[in-house]
Amino acid sequence: MQLSEEERRMLDGDLGSGYQKAMEILVALGEIYGSEKMIPVTSAHVSSCSYKTSGSAGSKFVRSLADTENKFKVLTTLNPLSVDDEHWMSLGFAEEDFKNQMITAEAYRRLGGVCLYTCTPYLVGNLPKFGDHIAWAESEAVIFVNSVIGARTNREGGISALAAGLTGRTPFYGYHLYENRKATVLIENRADLRSSSDYSALGYHLGTLLVGKEVPLLTNLGRIPSIEDLKAFSAGIATSGNATLFHIEGVTPESTDSKLVAKVNMKQKIIVSDEDINAVYRKLSTAIQSDIDFVGIGCPHLSITEIGEIASIFEAKRLKVHPKVRLWIYTSSFIKGIADRMGFSKAIIEAGGEMVCNTCPILACIDHMALKNFATNCAKAAHYAPSMSKLNPFFGTLEDCINAAVTGEWKERV
Amino acid sequence: MKIIIHGRKISKGTGEGIALVSRSAISFFGGFDPKSGLMIEKGHELEGMSVKGKVLVFPYGRGSTAGSWILYAMAEYGTAPSAIINVQTEPIVAVGAIVSGIPLIDKPEQNLFDSINTGDWVKVNADEGLIEIGQNNRI
Numbered sequence: 001m002q003l004s005e006e007e008r009r010m011l012d013g014d015l016g017s018g019y020q021k022a023m024e025i026l027v028a029l030g031e032i033y034g035s036e037k038m039i040p041v042t043s044a045h046v047s048s049c050s051y052k053t054s055g056s057a058g059s060k061f062v063r064s065l066a067d068t069e070n071k072f073k074v075l076t077t078l079n080p081l082s083v084d085d086e087h088w089m090s091l092g093f094a095e096e097d098f099k100n101q102m103i104t105a106e107a108y109r110r111l112g113g114v115c116l117y118t119c120t121p122y123l124v125g126n127l128p129k130f131g132d133h134i135a136w137a138e139s140e141a142v143i144f145v146n147s148v149i150g151a152r153t154n155r156e157g158g159i160s161a162l163a164a165g166l167t168g169r170t171p172f173y174g175y176h177l178y179e180n181r182k183a184t185v186l187i188e189n190r191a192d193l194r195s196s197s198d199y200s201a202l203g204y205h206l207g208t209l210l211v212g213k214e215v216p217l218l219t220n221l222g223r224i225p226s227i228e229d230l231k232a233f234s235a236g237i238a239t240s241g242n243a244t245l246f247h248i249e250g251v252t253p254e255s256t257d258s259k260l261v262a263k264v265n266m267k268q269k270i271i272v273s274d275e276d277i278n279a280v281y282r283k284l285s286t287a288i289q290s291d292i293d294f295v296g297i298g299c300p301h302l303s304i305t306e307i308g309e310i311a312s313i314f315e316a317k318r319l320k321v322h323p324k325v326r327l328w329i330y331t332s333s334f335i336k337g338i339a340d341r342m343g344f345s346k347a348i349i350e351a352g353g354e355m356v357c358n359t360c361p362i363l364a365c366i367d368h369m370a371l372k373n374f375a376t377n378c379a380k381a382a383h384y385a386p387s388m389s390k391l392n393p394f395f396g397t398l399e400d401c402i403n404a405a406v407t408g409e410w411k412e413r414v
Numbered sequence: 415m416k417i418i419i420h421g422r423k424i425s426k427g428t429g430e431g432i433a434l435v436s437r438s439a440i441s442f443f444g445g446f447d448p449k450s451g452l453m454i455e456k457g458h459e460l461e462g463m464s465v466k467g468k469v470l471v472f473p474y475g476r477g478s479t480a481g482s483w484i485l486y487a488m489a490e491y492g493t494a495p496s497a498i499i500n501v502q503t504e505p506i507v508a509v510g511a512i513v514s515g516i517p518l519i520d521k522p523e524q525n526l527f528d529s530i531n532t533g534d535w536v537k538v539n540a541d542e543g544l545i546e547i548g549q550n551n552r553i
Contacts, residue, residue, distance in 0.1 A: 021512070021513065024512050025512050025513070029508065031424065032504065054480070054483055055483055055487070056487070057483040057484070058486075060490060061513055157482070159479075159509045160505065
């Protein structure tokens with residue numbers, strides 16, 4: 001690999017052992033992927049700050065980096081934690097999990113990591129521009145900013161994103177290159193997409209069909225999808241496969257580039273029907289008993305629009321959460337601050353729900369709460385519920401989930 | 415008899431030990447128990463064997479990216495391999511080896527599985543991209 005003088009000095013350890021370790025990682029990845037040089041990045045987003053996934057080994061490694069006093073060179077934001085770092089006690093998180101988590105979080109803070117603690121950093125302070133080269137982890141955020149914004153990132157892991165944040169560099173390969181951003185599979189939608197959970201299911205369905213480095217071009221979606229639909233779709237498609245970029249005709253910025261969406265590059269055409277969407281709802285609903293004790297909404301973290309919608313459903317119908325059910329509404333501290341001021345949090349809490357910040361349905365350490373049957377409107381949360389949280393999932397729309405929270409029963413979808 | 419094979423440096427350093435050869439890919443996550451260094455994946459050809467202090471030879475890594483942290487935890491517990499040789503490495507094992515300070519060479523110029531058997535004594539000098547193999551526990 002060709003390195004600049006500054007990159008070479010980082011690799012040789014002249015600028016500190018943290019930068020050296022980070023550059024060793026990036027050079028190795030560059031070698032593996034056949035990259036000829038590094039490119040500067042404008043931001044990084046790091047996923048390995050959750051104690052649940054990186055454990056004591058991850059914690060030790062990050063502390064060793066923080067001890068070098070090397071700092072992130074570019075804006076580097078952090079993914080959700082394993083606990084709500086503010087209201088952990090009242091929500092019932094274990095003190096040991098909180099303490100372990102905050103040791104890791106503190107090490108990231110010492111490195112200069114910005115504690116957004118969200119999987120939707122693009123909503124709250126890390127928003128790349130079109131064409132920016134960035135190095136992000138968190139597969140949902142990666143595919144969202146690649147596709148909806150037109151920034152350029154590969155699907156980084158927690159450690160490679162950390163290394164990119166420290167050095168301000170990433171190896172130049174993959175989705176940083178224009179020619180790899182061409183649509184290769186044409187998706188013709190014939191399903192009636194009515195909610196963000198339908199988009200979540202559509203994403204999950206397509207993720208299972210796309211292999212390798214395929215880039216889908218979606219056509220005929222009907223109404224223009226909202227930001228909430230697109231983040232649900234991003235989470236779905238990134239969960240069931242390796243997809244890293246999509247284009248939507250008339251919606252995403254690169255879909256207007258005739259070279260990127262030329263029909264001659266399409267190797268395959270996939271038609272999506274209502275039955276394909278319904279099949280995902282069925283496939284991910286693996287719980288057997290219909291009694292529900294846990295409902296989780298907020299994978300990916302909710303926008304202020306979505307929280308307002310939930311609050312208004314509870315208020316308008318004067319609904320109450322069933323006493324045996326915990327309803328958790330997940331978002332970042334930032335969005336919750338707005339929800340508090342809008343009165344949305346109060347409406348949800350008075351109905352018996354709980355606002356949960358800076359963690360998520362997948363990363364939260366809740367095993368000790370002995371919850372069993374879990375309803376969610378997100379394909380990603382349903383997919384990971386059995387392996388990550390020992391929960392039996394039901395996957396449905398927001399209405400299905402609120403109904404389950406109120407009645408304590410999952411109603412079979414028709 | 416001594417064989418020398420050239421390869422590509424991925425993670426710097428030198429290490430040596432008895433070779434432990436796997437012809438199948440390895441997932442460190444769910445594969446190795448970091449406290450004991452034993453392969454615990456059911457049905458894997460190395461099941462029940464310890465990798466501690468050995469030169470681990472396998473085609474490439476697979477599985478969860480959390481595998482990098484397992485390798486780091488093994489280094490912390492002192493159960494890690496002394497060096498790794500891959501046919502063609504991938505990011506999980508490469509990143510794990512670098513953060514843990516375990517020498518790693520890949521893309522050897524000769525077929526690894528014809529040249530190295532479990533039990534051979536192997537020296538890895540990643541900085542020079544050199545693998546030295548001596549049969550019968552000797553170089």
